[in-house]
Amino acid sequence: MTTTFITGANKSLGYETARRLIEAGHTVIVGARDAQRGAAAAEALGARFVQIDVTDDASVAAAADDITAHEGGIDVLINNAGVFGPHIPADQLTAADATTVFDVNVVGIVRVTHAFLPMLRKSAHPVIVNVSSGMGSFTLTHEAGRIEAKNLAPLYTASKAAVTMLTTQYAKSWPDVKVNAADPGYTATDFNGHSGPQTVTEGTDAIVELATIGTDGPTGTFRDRHGELGW
Template identity: 45%
Template sequence: MSETNTVNHHKVALVTGANKGIGYEIAAGLGALGWSVGIGARNEERREAAVDKLRAAGADAFGVPLDVTDDASVTAAARLMEERAGRLDALVNNAGITGGGPQEPTTVDVNRVRAVETNVIGVIRVTNALLPLLRRSPSPRVVNVSSSVGSLTLQTAPGAEMGPIAIAYAPSKTFLNAVTVQYARELADTHILINAVCPGFTATDLNNFRGVRTPQQGAAAAIRLATVSADGPTGRFFDDEGEVPW
């Protein structure tokens, strides 16, 4: 997987869930490459604090009020991006939830399963709203932040240690992976490259900071895929070590 190695002063990205954790570090990494980065987040105070911090570090960052579960919010965000830049070079669908616990299949509250539709429906809602702007870019990229727990191959491998049983969260990432493939199929004749990425077990508030990787480490693969060159992959699933099986 090759990637760009030049500073892209005029490129524009939108990262959802970018006010903290992995999303923030993805935005910071793209900002350090010279990109103009929209910080998509629904919490105004945290969003603006993230923007201020990124600007203080020299990044061209701007806030984008965005609730991926709300049609009107997503439409307004797309309008803001239109007014701000007129196009979009990279969309990183990072926002997501675990659904909380417990998630054993035989006893789960089905509302937990419904809640994690955010991890899939939110991605579809945002991607479709931003597609017109992505089509205006000479090298548009879409990165869906998934997880290795969404890999059916890994989940069913003999002796595999894939964390706790989670009928809500893990299948939502399997669904997201499948959605990524369907987008890649439909967009195969375009220059839009869309891939899924696993950040690894990263210490964020989603796992009460139990992860063994830093948010910066978790952001690295997404940054690579957001900046991948025209001959890069599409419809694939990656982590830091390479391709992950579906």
């Protein structure tokens, strides 16, 4: 049986990913920073909850120890936890704002992946899915008519561009692990005031697909529910 750990799984894309993977037969561990919300989500899903703050070394280490003790390891890691950052004009953004966004969206992935990689490598088929965004694509943000080209969010877009590059570098570094990035697309979530035209189910299509790839599946790719995307 495949054991999957998802960060930021108490709501929206993370929650729906957990629901769908449980339906597909995975043993899912719900990770969340807020203990009360995370435990409630896990109970509703029929999963186990593990508290994790991806910005805190001790919290991440404790989560890894907890899962090692209870499940013995994981086969799939989904780095889903993320923040959008302040909705303010670019000239008002500060270094503190950048630190907050990058600490969750990029450094958090490094922190969690570093802690969980030893467990993953014990799996016969280790998989990592990093939830990125088309808003971090140089191709899509320069393509006239695309929503990614119209929305301005300097810190979020820069952080997601970093996530995608980090994914390709990890994939090249670890040929024994499948590492891919997923773009949920413009999905109705708290990030956008639920204004996106896609449902959370549609938004998790690429995440679920990449989390369930076989041993002959891709690595180092960036895709949404329709296929591979331009960098």
